Amino acid sequence: MGTFKERSIGLLWTCALREICLAALWLPLGALIFCYVTASMFQADDIHETHCRVYNVVPSISAITGISPQRYIWRICIAFHLGPRLLIGSLYYSYHQERTALITEEKARNAATKLGRACYWLNYIELFALTGVTYISNRENYFVHEKIFIVFMVAALLHMMCRARVGCIASHIVEPVRTNKLVWTLFYVAVAATVGLIIFFLRHRLLCRPLAFTWFSVCEYILATSNMAFHAIVVRDLPLHELQVVCPTHSKAN
Numbered sequence: 052m053g054t055f056k057e058r059s060i061g062l063l064w065t066c067a068l069r070e071i072c073l074a075a076l077w078l079p080l081g082a083l084i085f086c087y088v089t090a091s092m093f094q095a096d097d098i099h100e101t102h103c104r105v106y107n108v109v110p111s112i113s114a115i116t117g118i119s120p121q122r123y124i125w126r127i128c129i130a131f132h133l134g135p136r137l138l139i140g141s142l143y144y145s146y147h148q149e150r151t152a153l154i155t156e157e158k159a160r161n162a163a164t165k166l167g168r169a170c171y172w173l174n175y176i177e178l179f180a181l182t183g184v185t186y187i188s189n190r191e192n193y194f195v196h197e198k199i200f201i202v203f204m205v206a207a208l209l210h211m212m213c214r215a216r217v218g219c220i221a222s223h224i225v226e227p228v229r230t231n232k233l234v235w236t237l238f239y240v241a242v243a244a245t246v247g248l249i250i251f252f253l254r255h256r257l258l259c260r261p262l263a264f265t266w267f268s269v270c271e272y273i274l275a276t277s278n279m280a281f282h283a284i285v286v287r288d289l290p291l292h293e294l295q296v297v298c299p300t301h302s303k304a305n
Contacts, residue, residue, distance in 0.1 A: 061298050068142065068285075068292040075135035076283045082128035083112065083275070086121040094118055103259035109268040112275060113196065117188035129185045133178065138294070139285055140174040146289060147217060150225055159221040166217035173210035180206055204245055207278050211238040214281075230284045237277045244273040 147167035180203035218228030
């Protein structure tokens with residue numbers, strides 16, 4: 052009885068990982084810039100209103116993406132960038148697995164394996180938390196929005212830390228991940244921004260200090276920028292990777 056075999060006959064479509072990463076970066080970044088500019092120009096009173104009704108200069112990300120019509124642009128861009136982010140997370144996990152397989156020391160290899168898995172799952176938690184704060188705005192449900200934002204911050208910081216740590220394990224045996232120093236720098240910047248964000252949020256919430264919410268918003272933008280940069284530098288670790296779609300044909304073999 053014959054069997055059917057698949058044979059590749061042609062490359063239908065190819066896309067460099069660099070282009071996918073840049074698309075995943077520019078969709079939220081471009082939407083954020085658009086929301087900030089348009090909201091500041093046409094809806095300044097709405098975005099600068101605060102809980103304590105004190106003087107404010109810089110609106111928060113939640114403020115500029117929670118009003119209409121900016122919220123729809125922001126949600127659409129976040130939705131479209133989910134696919135590339137999920138793909139990049141899976142590819143990067145495979146990259147860490149390949150690197151870990153070269154480590155001969157059992158203890159170091161086990162540590163690298165656990166950290167690689169942690170990076171994989173933290174990436175998903177971070178991504179779904181970002182989706183949550185996007186589609187549940189602070190104007191619609193502040194309590195849920197706030198809690199999901201905390202999950203996002205914690206997952207993002209832990210992801211950076213695990214990624215920086217796994218990249219330098221067994222560096223005397225395998226080549227360290229080339230972006231490791233940059234990841235550590237972004238991690239420290241994100242930690243500093245998070246600390247500032249918490250301090251100024253408490254000063255605003257509990258003491259109603261003027262401009263406290265402005266500095267909270269500045270820290271929030273720094274945190275968001277460092278997070279975007281962290282996810283964009285994957286192109287330096289996987290500069291030659293491509294996504295390909297190949298058309299197979301079925302041939303009958305006896």
